[in-house]
Amino acid sequence: MRHVVTMAGTGAIGLMAVFAVDLLNYGYISHLHDKTLTAAIAFATAVSYVQVSVSIGMTIGLGACTGRLIGAQQHAEARRMASAFLVVMVAIAAVLGLLTATFAMPLLGLLGAHGEAQQHAATFLHIVSPALPLVCMGMALSSLLRAVGDAKRSMRVTLTGAVVSACLDPVMIFGLHLGLEGAAISTVLARLAITASGFLNLRGHAMLEWPERSAFGPSTRLIGGIAVPAIATNLATPTGALFVTHAMARFGLNAVSGQATIDRIVPVAFSLV
Numbered sequence: 001m002r003h004v005v006t007m008a009g010t011g012a013i014g015l016m017a018v019f020a021v022d023l024l025n026y027g028y029i030s031h032l033h034d035k036t037l038t039a040a041i042a043f044a045t046a047v048s049y050v051q052v053s054v055s056i057g058m059t060i061g062l063g064a065c066t067g068r069l070i071g072a073q074q075h076a077e078a079r080r081m082a083s084a085f086l087v088v089m090v091a092i093a094a095v096l097g098l099l100t101a102t103f104a105m106p107l108l109g110l111l112g113a114h115g116e117a118q119q120h121a122a123t124f125l126h127i128v129s130p131a132l133p134l135v136c137m138g139m140a141l142s143s144l145l146r147a148v149g150d151a152k153r154s155m156r157v158t159l160t161g162a163v164v165s166a167c168l169d170p171v172m173i174f175g176l177h178l179g180l181e182g183a184a185i186s187t188v189l190a191r192l193a194i195t196a197s198g199f200l201n202l203r204g205h206a207m208l209e210w211p212e213r214s215a216f217g218p219s220t221r222l223i224g225g226i227a228v229p230a231i232a233t234n235l236a237t238p239t240g241a242l243f244v245t246h247a248m249a250r251f252g253l254n255a256v257s258g259q260a261t262i263d264r265i266v267p268v269a270f271s272l273v
Helices: 002-030 035-071 075-102 104-111 115-147 151-175 179-202 213-249 253-269
Strands: none
Touching: 002 035, 002 115, 002 151, 002 179, 002 253, 035 075, 035 104, 035 115, 035 179, 035 213, 035 253, 075 104, 075 115, 075 213, 104 115, 104 213, 115 151, 115 179, 151 179, 213 253
């Protein structure tokens, strides 16, 4: 029971930190007193949540399969599979991120964004979306740490990104007067910090090696068997949020901003669950 509480508690703290910083980031933007900016970040993050959900689903598959192999005393096989699938994950995330950045304007238009809010949201996605492989890699490395039972270091990875984002947001948004672009740059730097922290904290666990070409197919089939249903499951909530955002857009930018506030409070409140 102590092990379960430790794993759940550290995971909850890590999640809470990520969502709390997202809420804080939104608070900073709201202090610029420009409803087009608050609505823009609402539209942009509605799309970003879909991207992150795909990454989470792949991470779940990676953690489940490697954890099972480690439990079966097949550490070398776990390392072989994890190293190969990490490359697949990063490739999928890169394609998804670039596609989102390329089609940002029409995607936002489908959500009901228009005018300055659409332009600002597109700019945010143009900066943040290409960095999707960074957050995907960071979450994957954190998942590998949980797979080997190192909950504290896994939590440290997510907390690193939260701390970096919390420190850089006010500097970028207010200090350098970059506004929403500053929030986007801060997000990218936080994702970079998460990946760097993941590699540093995973040292000593011997969970990574140079990927073998022959391992790509088996690892994709094995981990994909869990990852694909996990992706479908994780897409349910952000897809629902897209419909809600589209509905709120009919009532104006203030309604979109209000809904975005709720969407940031709820995850913080329910992180432990």
